[in-house]
Amino acid sequence: MVNILQLVFSVVSLVSFWRRPEDVFESLHDGYAHLAVDPSPEVTKSIAIVGAGSAGLGALKALLDLPEEVREGWEIVLYEARRDVGGLWLADPPGYEPTPPNVPETPMYPRVHTNTPHTTMTYPHFPFRPGTPLYPSWEHVQTYHADYAAHYNLTPYINLNHTVVFAKWHSHDGTGDWHVETHAQHGNPGGEVVIRRTFDHLVVAVGHNRFPHIPTWEGTDGWLTNTPADSPTREIVHSVYYREPAKYANMTVIMVGSGTSARDIAQQIEPLARVVYQSVKDGKPTAPDTTVIPKPAISYFTNDSIVFEDGTALYDVDAVILATGYDLRVPFLSEPQSSVMLTDASPDVNCTTAPTLTDNLRYIFPLYQQIFNLAPTMPPTALTFVGLPMLTSQSPTDYAQGLLISHAFANESLLPSREEMLQNTVEREEALRAKGVDPYYDGHRMVLSDTEPNEYQDNLIEYLKQQGAIPDDGQRYVEEWRWFARANAPLLVRAWKRVQKLEEEDEWIAGIETEEEWADLMVRLAHWQSEWEREHPSRLDSSDIVPNEWLYG
Numbered sequence: 001m002v003n004i005l006q007l008v009f010s011v012v013s014l015v016s017f018w019r020r021p022e023d024v025f026e027s028l029h030d031g032y033a034h035l036a037v038d039p040s041p042e043v044t045k046s047i048a049i050v051g052a053g054s055a056g057l058g059a060l061k062a063l064l065d066l067p068e069e070v071r072e073g074w075e076i077v078l079y080e081a082r083r084d085v086g087g088l089w090l091a092d093p094p095g096y097e098p099t100p101p102n103v104p105e106t107p108m109y110p111r112v113h114t115n116t117p118h119t120t121m122t123y124p125h126f127p128f129r130p131g132t133p134l135y136p137s138w139e140h141v142q143t144y145h146a147d148y149a150a151h152y153n154l155t156p157y158i159n160l161n162h163t164v165v166f167a168k169w170h171s172h173d174g175t176g177d178w179h180v181e182t183h184a185q186h187g188n189p190g191g192e193v194v195i196r197r198t199f200d201h202l203v204v205a206v207g208h209n210r211f212p213h214i215p216t217w218e219g220t221d222g223w224l225t226n227t228p229a230d231s232p233t234r235e236i237v238h239s240v241y242y243r244e245p246a247k248y249a250n251m252t253v254i255m256v257g258s259g260t261s262a263r264d265i266a267q268q269i270e271p272l273a274r275v276v277y278q279s280v281k282d283g284k285p286t287a288p289d290t291t292v293i294p295k296p297a298i299s300y301f302t303n304d305s306i307v308f309e310d311g312t313a314l315y316d317v318d319a320v321i322l323a324t325g326y327d328l329r330v331p332f333l334s335e336p337q338s339s340v341m342l343t344d345a346s347p348d349v350n351c352t353t354a355p356t357l358t359d360n361l362r363y364i365f366p367l368y369q370q371i372f373n374l375a376p377t378m379p380p381t382a383l384t385f386v387g388l389p390m391l392t393s394q395s396p397t398d399y400a401q402g403l404l405i406s407h408a409f410a411n412e413s414l415l416p417s418r419e420e421m422l423q424n425t426v427e428r429e430e431a432l433r434a435k436g437v438d439p440y441y442d443g444h445r446m447v448l449s450d451t452e453p454n455e456y457q458d459n460l461i462e463y464l465k466q467q468g469a470i471p472d473d474g475q476r477y478v479e480e481w482r483w484f485a486r487a488n489a490p491l492l493v494r495a496w497k498r499v500q501k502l503e504e505e506d507e508w509i510a511g512i513e514t515e516e517e518w519a520d521l522m523v524r525l526a527h528w529q530s531e532w533e534r535e536h537p538s539r540l541d542s543s544d545i546v547p548n549e550w551l552y553g
């Protein structure tokens with residue numbers, strides 16, 4: 001009770017309202033306190049950000065970086081469902097064992113290391129801590145995000161343990177407001193508090209990596225229920241539930257998929273498992289440096305076998321791990337919670353025909369620059385997304401998006417007209433199609449060209465300069481060393497592998513602190529490695545040639 005009252009006071013002191021006084025302590029039964037908070041007259045603009053991962057933190061920082069006189073009277077609230085910042089880099093709660101059908105809070109497993117150098121995963125001018133290995137374990141990335149929040153004093157704006165349950169748009173007179181319901185867990189025995197309030201702007205920063213995409217095949221039920229005597233119980237499980245390789249000791253496993261998770265998990269379990277097969281679509285590569293046996297796509301299951309598209313079958317499989325990616329969903333905007341975003345995968349629904357914002361579980365549209373909602377139901381700045389582009393360096397992209405959003409909140413006429421924005425979006429879709437990429441499947445992937453990810457960031461910032469919103473310092477947003485790191489990504493992976501083999505990590509990173517020093521380290525590493533490779537061409541094999549798309553997932 002005391003805790004709930006403390007919460008109420010803290011919330012009342014923070015915020016403005018949803019004009020339904022009857023909601024205040026509507027009830028206290030079942031350990032739920034319902035509350036709404038009265039408007040605070042000083043607030044001129046209210047903004048809710050959802051998510052405190054890389055994207056949400058970048059957006060929050062960008063908002064706070066507006067000149068103080070511009071954001072005077074603005075109220076900025078970030079809701080994060082989990083117990084700390086960091087998004088998917090924050091590990092499971094202590095003692096938690098992910099078990100279907102409950103979706104774990106993070107797909108991350110204890111042995112995750114980054115597949116990109118941390119130097120490229122930084123917000124502008126905020127490098128990782130000195131001494132961080134170039135391809136660090138998840139702990140370092142988690143610490144980085146926590147450091148960022150603390151260093152820039154973001155914490156007072158962040159409400160942890162607050163899950164946004166729905167956000168409904170109430171339109172009036174060409175504008176409108178959001179009615180947002182949030183459930184707060186304070187770890188107290190009193191349970192949950194329901195908070196309802198309104199906002200002018202909603203910034204969605206909930207990531208891509210939450211809801212498993214689970215393909216279905218004929219016969220899985222029969223296969224699962226017919227485990228032979230003396231065998232471990234058969235299972236088919238998505239990679240979001242994977243944590244430790246020991247579980248697969250002496251098992252025969254099929255890894256389904258060819259993405260980063262598939263390769264990484266296959267590499268981890270291969271030394272322990274009896275046999276690991278990897279089922280990949282036509283011609284996709286399997287995990288390098290392993291004895292993993294390639295198989296084509298699965299066709300169907302029988303009571304005692306798994307049959308592949310080439311007609312071959314496997315009879316002794318114990319476990320199937322589905323590293324089959326994620327469905328892109330935002331439940332608090334979608335049915336049944338809200339009707340802001342419709343889920344519809346029909347090919348007739350596209351940017352020009354969609355009656356409202358639409359999600360086909362891969363692509364959200366129509367959005368300008370993958371940020372601003374262009375559906376006719378609300379102004380483009382009412383609903384914005386941060387973190388949708390994939391295969392780009394996340395944090396600098398998140399911050400660049402956040403800056404455009406912040407300035408557009410301050411001055412709505414900064415954005416092009418809705419028609420121009422829609423035209424721009426349709427043009428990118430057409431350009432993707434011309435490259436053989438289906439925009440309604442891969443539209444959030446920055447695959448238009450090798451340079452699209454960096455140019456995208458530059459263009460957002462250049463646009464702000466052109467509009468006079470930020471000073472033109474004559475510098476590109478994406479520094480030269482970020483281009484260098486991207487262009488030389490496979491070489492750097494090979495370099496660091498060799499550094500590790502030589503046990504020289506500490507020597508290489510000793511004394512390195514500033515952004516410039518980290519950038520210089522990458523250049524030195526690349527030269528050191530390419531020289532060695534010139535002298536030892538025979539020591540390179542095909543598994544060393546890592547395509548760029550493996551490195552930005």
Ligand SMILES: Cc1cc2nc3c(=O)[nH]c(=O)nc-3n(C[C@H](O)[C@H](O)[C@H](O)COP(=O)(O)OP(=O)(O)OC[C@H]3O[C@@H](n4cnc5c(N)ncnc54)[C@H](O)[C@@H]3O)c2cc1C
Binds near residue numbers: 165
């Ligand atoms: C296993 C794995 C390894 C990866 N490795 C790399 C790598 O090496 N290099 C790289 O650049 N990228 C990597 N990525 C990509 C990664 O997705 C991005 O780097 C980045 O961390 C994503 O940040 P985000 O903020 O967009 O999403 P997330 O980190 O998922 O954060 C979203 C946050 O929103 C919160 N949230 C969601 N719904 C609600 C709600 N209703 N109410 C309140 N809060 C909510 C979640 O709790 C979460 O904290 C990896 C991804 C995975 C899955």
Ligand SMILES: *[C@@H]1O[C@H](CO)[C@@H](O)[C@H](O)[C@H]1NC(C)=O
Binds near residue numbers: 185186
């Ligand atoms: C969030 O929840 C966790 C676990 O439920 C609890 O330990 C922690 O104190 C809570 N944090 C806040 C800020 O309420």
Ligand SMILES: *[C@@H]1O[C@H](CO)[C@@H](O)[C@H](O)[C@H]1NC(C)=O
Binds near residue numbers: 222225226303
């Ligand atoms: C498969 O197993 C189920 C029981 O799990 C059984 O009912 C069914 O007849 C079996 N099918 C075949 C073709 O053997």
Ligand SMILES: *[C@@H]1O[C@H](CO)[C@@H](O)[C@H](O)[C@H]1NC(C)=O
Binds near residue numbers: 249250
């Ligand atoms: C795996 O099999 C080997 C050989 O049969 C055995 O020695 C070992 O204990 C088994 N490991 C586990 C974890 O069952």
Ligand SMILES: *[C@@H]1O[C@H](CO)[C@@H](O)[C@H](O)[C@H]1NC(C)=O
Binds near residue numbers: 347349350351353426
């Ligand atoms: C959208 O679909 C309609 C009808 O199928 C089609 O005429 C139109 O060209 C499509 N537009 C885009 C941008 O794909």
Ligand SMILES: *[C@@H]1O[C@H](CO)[C@@H](O)[C@H](O)[C@H]1NC(C)=O
Binds near residue numbers: 412414467
């Ligand atoms: C808002 O942006 C427009 C377009 O860039 C610009 O002309 C106008 O001066 C800006 N208004 C303010 C108050 O900065």
